[in-house]
Amino acid sequence: MKRVWPGIGAGLLLAAGMIGNGAAPAAAATHKIVMMVTWIGCEDVCKGVQDYIAENKIDAEVVVRNAAGDKTRFAGFVQEARAMKADVVVTWGTNATLSIVGTLADQGNKAFLDDIPVVFTVVADPVGAKITESYDKTGRPNLTGTRNRVPETVNIKSIRRYQPDFQHLGMLFDPSAPNSVNKVEEVKALTGDLDFTLDALPLDLDASGAPMVESIAPKMEILKRAGVEWVYLGSSPFLEKNQDAFTGAAVDDEIAVLSPYEHLVTESQALMSVAARDYDVGNLAGQQVASVLNGSKPGDLPVLAIDQFAYLVNMKVAKKLNLYPPVEFLQFVVKVE
Known part of the structure; x- marks a missing residue:
């Protein structure tokens, strides 16, 4: 009973x-x-x-x-x-x-x-x-x-380990979510010490104050025109939920996606994740x-x-972007075919 x-x-x-x-x-x-x-x-x-x-x-x-x-x-x-x-x-x-x-x-x-x-x-x-x-x-x-x-310094250094000449990061964020806004500020604080440029754009909100899926692709195009090489999801349940729209727009604009969530690599089109399971x-x-x-x-x-993290790389996306990981990188990452 x-x-x-x-x-x-x-x-x-x-x-x-x-x-x-x-x-x-x-x-x-x-x-x-x-x-x-x-x-x-x-x-x-x-x-x-x-x-x-x-x-x-x-x-x-x-x-x-x-x-x-x-x-x-x-x-x-x-x-x-x-x-x-x-x-x-x-x-x-x-x-x-x-x-x-x-x-x-x-x-x-x-x-x-x-x-x-x-x-x-x-x-x-x-x-x-x-x-x-x-x-x-x-x-x-x-x-x-x-x-x-993962500490954000590790994420930036991981991108540079994958692509040594990396310089320009992009982020889309939900302006209605404190965690999403705070994560942008945290990453922005690292630009000087780690020598990279950050462009972060807020997603458009609808009349109820919720972010709009339709704004993802246009914002991604703006990041592409600004010279962004990688886009980082940061912290956004909205973008995580709409992973295909987010990663698909990035790949269409030839931008690599770094995700803190491994399922964006295994189930969608993020190029790499450095994440706790x-x-x-x-x-x-x-x-x-x-x-x-x-x-x-x-x-x-x-x-x-959590003290153990996994590196995942989506090799199909690497092929689409013509951005393959260095040989030494492949020694410790999990490849998703």
Whole structure:
């Protein structure tokens, strides 16, 4: 017999240890509740959390809530977490995290969770977004998280290792998303020390304030005319969701794409990614969840960092762009044919 929380459809309840068949454990067997709040569905990070809990036989059930790109849903998730008395809430992405816990200045505001432990994942710059004070101490009793991003210096140096004469980087960003704007500023700060030029263009917004897919190709053409050689996705769930429009426009304009997400290489037309594997990020978040369920105070836990990254190169795109990696580069990258 399934436990169905108020407002939760039975088909949306995923139980640790029973994932994949839709079944939930008997009510008497489960003592902890983990709510996973996602932005674009239960992808590999979410699955990594679920599997870590299941494989480590943690006595908890995982309830997945998907905003599906709609920020208005988060307020309901906050209320639902309190109603079901969730033991831990896991958030995916900057939008979800800001909507669930707010900024440092929002502590004490009941519109956000400061009374339930929260573990964040896939936040490009939690310090810049004012979610945490630092990576060592979040400055919030109920909050800890994970770091999944390669340092931007590594990304720029990786491009130059691939193409030694690289000089001009481009970025498209979502002006409505703080993480997207902050990432542009972070990359811009490196232009002097690493000797490259950056052109960053905001995507056009529609009447509701959402970025428009139709603006990707025209903006990419502007970057091409400016002399951009590589375009970096930076941090943008919108561009990640519309990966084919983004990478396709770049390839059409003979611009190489560097992605922080490997699936843009394996499933679309990004040339290269330097990234932590999403599933590994989910496992790391699962470790944080386990620590909290075992009695650790979230605010006492540092934000855990992924320490292993993979280099992927799409050789079909390399052929289209006539931009092949040096032989020594091929010794450590994973080639996607």
